[in-house]
Amino acid sequence: MNSSKQGGIIIENNSSTTVEKIVSLAKRRGFVFQSSEIYGGLNGCWDYGPLGVELLKNIKEEWWKAMTYRDDVEGLDASILMHPRVWEASGHVENFSDPMIDCKKCKSRYRLDVLGDSFSEKKQIKAIESLKNKLNDKEDLHKKIDDIYANPGDENPFNLVLENDQLGVLLLEELNCPQCGNKNTFTEARKFNLMFKTFIGPVEDSGAVVYLRPETAQGIFVNFLNVQSASRLKLPFGIAQVGKAFRNEINTKNFLFRTREFEQMEMQYFVNPKEDTKWYNYWKEMRLEWFKSLGMTPSKLRYHDHPVDKLAHYAKDATDIEYEFPFGWGEIEGIHNRTDFDLGRHEEYSGKSLKYYDETVKEKYIPYIIETSAGASRSFMAFLIDAYYEEEVKGESRVVLKFNPRLAPIKAAIFPLVNKDGLPEIARKIEADLRKSLKVFYDDKGAVGRRYRRQDEAGTPYCITVDNQTLEDQTVTVRERDTMEQERVGIDQLAGNLLGKLHY
Ligand code: ATP
Numbered sequence: 001m002n003s004s005k006q007g008g009i010i011i012e013n014n015s016s017t018t019v020e021k022i023v024s025l026a027k028r029r030g031f032v033f034q035s036s037e038i039y040g041g042l043n044g045c046w047d048y049g050p051l052g053v054e055l056l057k058n059i060k061e062e063w064w065k066a067m068t069y070r071d072d073v074e075g076l077d078a079s080i081l082m083h084p085r086v087w088e089a090s091g092h093v094e095n096f097s098d099p100m101i102d103c104k105k106c107k108s109r110y111r112l113d114v115l116g117d118s119f120s121e122k123k124q125i126k127a128i129e130s131l132k133n134k135l136n137d138k139e140d141l142h143k144k145i146d147d148i149y150a151n152p153g154d155e156n157p158f159n160l161v162l163e164n165d166q167l168g169v170l171l172l173e174e175l176n177c178p179q180c181g182n183k184n185t186f187t188e189a190r191k192f193n194l195m196f197k198t199f200i201g202p203v204e205d206s207g208a209v210v211y212l213r214p215e216t217a218q219g220i221f222v223n224f225l226n227v228q229s230a231s232r233l234k235l236p237f238g239i240a241q242v243g244k245a246f247r248n249e250i251n252t253k254n255f256l257f258r259t260r261e262f263e264q265m266e267m268q269y270f271v272n273p274k275e276d277t278k279w280y281n282y283w284k285e286m287r288l289e290w291f292k293s294l295g296m297t298p299s300k301l302r303y304h305d306h307p308v309d310k311l312a313h314y315a316k317d318a319t320d321i322e323y324e325f326p327f328g329w330g331e332i333e334g335i336h337n338r339t340d341f342d343l344g345r346h347e348e349y350s351g352k353s354l355k356y357y358d359e360t361v362k363e364k365y366i367p368y369i370i371e372t373s374a375g376a377s378r379s380f381m382a383f384l385i386d387a388y389y390e391e392e393v394k395g396e397s398r399v400v401l402k403f404n405p406r407l408a409p410i411k412a413a414i415f416p417l418v419n420k421d422g423l424p425e426i427a428r429k430i431e432a433d434l435r436k437s438l439k440v441f442y443d444d445k446g447a448v449g450r451r452y453r454r455q456d457e458a459g460t461p462y463c464i465t466v467d468n469q470t471l472e473d474q475t476v477t478v479r480e481r482d483t484m485e486q487e488r489v490g491i492d493q494l495a496g497n498l499l500g501k502l503h504y
Contacts, residue, residue, distance in 0.1 A: 018326045018385055044252030044260035054409030056380050060242050063265045066290050073238035074231050078219025081210050086218050089349035100192040100250050106180035111250045112189045116158035118178040124158040127174040194247045212246035220268045221342045238269040256381040263376035270367040279370045280317050280337045287372050295404035296386050300324040314341030323382040332382050333374035340366040401459030402482055405502045410460045411438040415451050417467040419444055427466040
C-alpha cells in the first residue's frame with residue numbers, strides 16, 4: 001500500500017486489492033453490472049450502468065477527437081457482420097485460435113499457452129523436475145528444456161514448454177487440474193477458433209455462415225479505397241473507427257480486461273512503404289501521450305516492444321502500451337507496422353485492385369499500414385483503477401475517483417444546503433442553466449458532507465452549494481474534488497467558470 005500526505009490529507013492508492021474494490025464500487029455506484037445478472041450472469045459479458053456509460057462515452061469521445069480532428073484522418077463505422085471471405089483473407093478462419101485443453105474429470109477448460117500461470121513458481125519447478133526425471137536419458141529433450149529456460153524472452157518458460165510439440169503432452173501428465181486437483185486428467189491440446197459464428201438469413205447451412213467481427217480493423221481495410229476517393233485523400237492518411245468486437249475467449253478474467261464482447265478504438269494509417277518507420281515511431285509516441293494527457297499515472301505506463309523473433313509473420317514492428325494493473329502489467333493498446341499484408345491479401349481474395357496511385361512519383365503501389373489498436377473497455381478499466389484513491393481526511397475516510405475532468409461521468413453536482421428559505425429554487429435554476437452544456441446532478445438528500453462523499457465516489461470534479469449567503473450576495477461555493485478547497489463564485493459567472501476549468 002502506498003501512502004503519501006498532501007495538505008493534511010493522507011492519500012492511499014492501494015494497488016494490491018483494488019480489482020475487488022473496483023468491481024464492488026462499479027456495481028454499487030452504477031459503473032458496471034454483470035450481464036444478465038438476475039439469471040446468474042453471462043460469463044465474459046458486462047453491462048455499463050449510468051455512470052459507466054458516461055465514462056466509456058467520454059473515453060471514446062476523447063479518442064475520437066484526438067484521432068480524427070486533424071486533416072489526415074477520417075472516420076468510419078463499418079458493419080459488424082462482413083462477407084465471410086474477409087475472414088479467410090485476413091487469416092482469422094485459419095489462425096485466430098488458442099490452444100485449448102479440458103480436464104476430463106471436472107470439465108474445466110484452459111488455455112494451454114497460459115496454463116502455467118495458474119501454478120505457483122514452486123509447483124512449476126517441481127513439475128519440470130519430474131518431467132526431467134521421466135525423460136531420464138533423452139538428452140536432446142533435456143537440452144530443449146534447458147534452452148527454453150535459458151532464453152524465455154518475456155514469456156513464462158513453463159508455458160513455452162507446455163506449448164512445445166514434444167514436451168507439452170509429457171508435462172501435462174505431471175500437472176494437477178487447478179480446479180479439481182486431479183492429476184493427469186487433461187485432454188490433448190486442440191485449436192479453438194475464437195470467432196463467434198452465426199448464420200445470415202433463414203437457412204442455417206454452411207453457405208450462410210458469418211462471423212461476429214473479432215476486430216474492427218478489417219472494416220477499415222476493405223473500405224480503404226472508398227474512403228480515399230470519397231474524401232480525396234493523399235498518403236499518408238488514416239481511417240479511424242470505434243466499435244464492438246467479439247472473441248470467444250476460452251478463459252475470461254480480471255473484470256473488463258478479457259471479455260467476450262468489448263469495444264475497440266482502432267486507426268489504420270496508410271503510408272508510403274519508404275516512410276513506415278517514421279510513422280510507426282510517430283504513432284507510438286502519440287498514443288502513449290494520449291493516455292498521459294488524460295491523467296493516467298506515467299509510472300504505470302510503459303511500452304513492451306515485441307522482439308523480432310516473436311512478431312506476427314506480417315508485422316515489421318510491434319509494441320504494446322501496457323498499464324500496471326493490480327494483477328500485473330497488461331496490454332491496453334497495440335501499435336503495429338502491418339506492412340502491405342492486409343491490403344495485399346484483400347486484393348488477392350477479392351480480385352479487386354487496392355493499389356494507390358501516387359501522383360508525386362507516378363506509381364501505383366499497395367501502401368503500408370501503421371495500426372493503433374486500443375481497447376475502449378480495457379482502457380475504461382485502466383482509467384477507473386488509476387483514478388481510485390482511498391484517503392483519510394480529518395480522521396474520516398473517503399473513496400475518491402480522481403478522473404481527469406474531461407472523463408468524469410458527471411461534471412458538477414448542485415446542492416441546496418437546506419430544503420427551505422428559497423435555496424432549492426435557486427439551486428434548481430442553476431441546475432437547469434448548467435444542464436444546457438454539462439452533465440450535472442442535483443442532490444438535496446442528507447447532510448452536505450455525505451453528499452460530497454457520494455460525488456467523490458462518482459468522480460465528480462465540482463460540487464456547487466447554495467447556502468444562506470447566496471441569498472445576500474448571489475454567490476455559491478464551488479468545491480474542488482481533489483483538494484476539497486472551496487471558493488465563492490457569482491451565480492452569473494458559474495457556467496463560464498466551470499467550462500473554463502473543464503477545458504471545454
Ligand atoms: P491479448 O493478447 O490481451 O489477447 P491481443 O494482442 O489479442 O490482446 P489485439 O488483437 O491487438 O489484442 O487487440 C487490440 C486491443 O483490443 C487490445 O490492446 C485490448 O485493449 C483490446 N482487447 C483485445 N482482446 C480483448 C478482450 N478479450 N477483452 C477486452 N479487450 C480486448
